[in-house]
Amino acid sequence: EVQLVQSGVEVKKPGESLKISCKGSGFNFPSYWIGWVRQMPGKGLEWMGLIYPGDSETRYSPSFQGQVTISADKSISTAYLKWSSLKASDTAMYYCAKQGWSPDHFDQWGQGTLVTVSS
């Protein structure tokens, strides 16, 4: 069974750093693009970017380029999303998801990681 299991709820202060994770199982992790999607409270889905764990090639949405860093460790089938300095506006649910039959959509999603940034 394909699964993506994300790290737990985070509560941070503005200016702090954060790295959340997404562990894949049930599929050949290095061979599938893994993406990240933001959902702000009460809002829609926003594509942030992708990583190909096999060679760590990354692609970022123009809206998120420079704001976050996507990485992966194929040896432990885990992808990461990192912030170096959080803002209150980063408060959101963050989903990781696995590439589908082609690298232009997702066919499996993680359960989401809720990040709250508040002073």
Place this chain on the structure above:
Amino acid sequence: SYELTQPPSVSVSPGQTARITCSGDALSKQYTYWYQQKPGQAPVLVIFKDSERPSGIPERFSGSTSGTTVSLTISGVQAEDEADYYCQSTDTSDTYEDWVFGGGTKLTVL
């Protein structure tokens, strides 16, 4: 930037047909995908490649295209279909790639 436009809400009675549209300039050239998101849950893929249905998705879900507008149709709507639905496509060129989601449509089953 590229945008996909969906109606904010659609309401239907149980057993009726719900149709959710998604419009975008490049949709005639790129595949469209549809996701269902129920409250407090992660999205689920319900249609891929414009009109294909993943295994496990009921036959009442179907997709179609007409020019730059794509549609998700749910025939014989059931109470369990009440959810937010998002279309998704891609905007690509030689120098960048951007995946785009529509704003989402809240389906209410009356």
